[in-house]
Amino acid sequence: MYWADATAEKIIKKRDRDGIEEYVVSSGITPSGHIHVGNxxxxxTADGIHQGLKKAGKKSKLIFVADDYDPLRKLYPFxxxxxxxxxxxxxxxIPCPEGCCNSYAEHFLNPYLNSLKDLGIEITTYRASECYKAGMYNDAIIKALxxxxxxxxxxxxxxxxxxADDWYPLNVVCEKCGKMINTKILGYNSEDKTITYxxxxxxFENNVQPFNGIGKLPWRVDWPARWQIFGVTAEPMGKDHGASGGSYDTGVKISRMVYGYVPPEKMIYEWIQLKVGDKAVPMSSSAGVVxxxxxxxxxxxPEILRFLLVRSKPSKHIDFDLKGIPNIVDDYDELERKYFELIEKQKSSSEELNTNDLDKIRLYEVITTNISxxxxxxxxxxxxxxxxxxxxADNEEIDMERVYDILGRNGYNVEEFTEFDKNRLIARLEMSKNWAKxxxxxxxxxxxEQAKMEYEKLSDAQKEWVNTFIERFESLESNEITAMNLHELIYEIANSLELSPKEAFGASYAILLSKKYGPKLGSFLASLSSEKVIELYKLN
Ligand SMILES: [Zn+2]
Ligand SMILES: [Zn+2]
Structure with missing residues (x-):
């Protein structure tokens, strides 16, 4: 079973008897810097579980709590x-570091929330600052004190x-200077619920009720308090929080003993490592590896980011290599083909699909907002x-007429493209162009000139192949210049000259790109204009 459905099933088995009306799956991030793929x-992961709960027929809500009431801890490099x-x-x-948003937190939060929208994730966002100021934590603060x-x-x-013996489970945001890391509570009066700090x-010194934003629970208390306030039933956590003696272990006890609330199950997700050169390093905002x-x-x-992040179990670590984006997309495309093939099979045959196939269908459903x-x-x-x-085109934009012509030469029936196909193609062209850059x-x-220099370095047999190839190429009608025809021509001429195809390819990549390797040759040549091919190959 797909991991998210299996996790949801486990949660239901454990919690359904509590008479939960609505399951709440939570996640949270401190917007102290740009929110990265690891976050x-x-x-x-939370969204996957949320979808699993819904599939199992449960009412479920996905929430996101932005920890924007946490303090700025240091001067980050940016x-x-x-x-x-x-x-x-x-x-x-704190003011926005670039002057474009209402606050420091919003500057990093907004782009992330917009990305979640692009990803098609429906999520209810809470800002800790607003929740504290609105008094949502007041009871939890008193219970903690x-x-x-x-x-x-x-x-x-x-x-x-x-x-320390005089430790209090509360941080105070100084009413005068607005800072919260050097305030100290001197006493608490449980009668009138005031603190002296x-x-x-x-x-500055004051005696005040620590409500509506004056007091902020420290993380280890804030988290279990939040479970109760929002009725959280599931929440994935990073390894740091989930480690033995970490904030989850203490949170479970505080949740039960202080807030009288059944804590969510432990569910740890692994870090994502960013590949930088040959090394993979954990993504981290503070280390600047993001x-x-x-x-x-x-x-x-966007659906491919979802694919990357939820195709494997949360406990599996992911190495993220920006150079490898084309491979991730290939894997996604393969899943997509498989999905439609399996759906067809499901319709036309009485045979049950195996678990592996069902998981593939499910994965595609979970990550794709609009299935065509x-x-x-x-x-x-x-x-x-x-x-x-x-x-x-001359204006540096992608010339779609040319694109469709190239695709036609590469075996695509452009006439049959739907609006969806065209839109996705245009998006992929723009994105892959940015990626390549x-x-x-x-x-x-x-x-x-460069081609000529490369040509001079070729063996006589290779030169002969180049000359023969371009002669034959020039005799082709425009509609005969297709990836398949050129591919065959490359081999045919090599065979007739008793040249190994490898040598023929080598000669081509040298004169085209000054490289030993390159894109699929037939397809590449069919994509270039004939004038360009002739310019580069007609060298003797
Ligand atoms: Zn801003
Ligand atoms: Zn102060």
Missing amino acids: ARETL LTEEYTKYIGMPLSE DNRLKIKEILDGFRKEPL VCSDCG FAVKDWNEICH EKLPVQVAYKFCSIIAQIAI NYGEKLNINTK
Whole structure:
């Protein structure tokens, strides 16, 4: 069974007897920097479980809690010196680093929320800052203060050094200077529910009810409080939170003993490693090793990010290689073909599909927001990246007339493309063009002079192949210049000259690109204009 459905089933088995009316699957991120593909795994894992619950006939809600009331902890490399003065203030209260949004937090949150929309994920977003200010945490704060010693005992159970005797499970946002990391609670009066605190940043002191944004629970208490406030039944977590003695272990106890709430099951997802050169390193905002989710849509379809992040179990680690985007898209295209093939099989045969096949159907359903009626036209991403660099109009835009001509020569029946096919093709061309420019291999086709220099380096037999090839090429009618015909011609001439095809290809890539390898030759030559082919091959 597909992992998300299996997880949902497990949750239902365990929790249905509690009479849960609506399952709530939660995820959360602190928007202290650009939200990256590794963070997105949390949201998409949650979405998978949410979809699994719905498929099982349960009412389910997917929520996202932005931890924008967390403080700015340090001056990140992408911030100016000026931001030193904001260290210690909640992210929601700091100005946008580029002056374009309402706050620091929004600057990083908004692009991510927009990406989730592009991904077709329906999610209810809560901002911790708004929730605290609206008083949603007031009761949880009082419960924490009333149970101060119990919480301290739970936390101390996992600590080498116990917390100080005057520790309070609450951070105070100074009413005067707005900072929250150097405030200290001096006392709590459970009668009138007030605290006395002092801020060592500005010296301000006050006796106040820590409500509506003045008090903020520390993470280890905030998390279990949140489970109860939002009625969370499932929440994927990173390895750090899920580690032994981590915030999940303490959260479970605090949830039960302080908030009287059944905590969500433990569900850990693995980090995503970004491949940089030959090395794979965990994505991390603070280390600056990130690929932001907002940048994904520049280079690839949203459903393929979903595919990448949920095709395997959350416990499996993923190496993310930007150079490898074409392979990921190929895998997705293969899944898509398989999906339509299996659906057909399901309709036409009484034979049951095996688990593996059913999982494939399910995966495609989970990641694809709008499934089309029939298999959409697929043009391989790598090929798109080549076409997008060849079929360029004078204004630098992609010339779709040329694109359709090229596809026609490559065996596509362009007449039959639907609107959906055309839109997806255009998107893929633009994306693969960006990819080639920023992460892939730029296509640098030789000039005649360069081709000539390469030609001089060829063996006599290779030269003869080039000369014969271009002679035959020139005799072809325009409609005969197709990938298949050229492919056959390449072999036919090589055979007649008793030249190995490898030598023929080598000669071609040398004069075309000054390389030892290149795109599929027949297809590539059919994609170039005939004038260009003649210019580069007619060299003797
Ligand atoms: Zn901004
Ligand atoms: Zn202060």
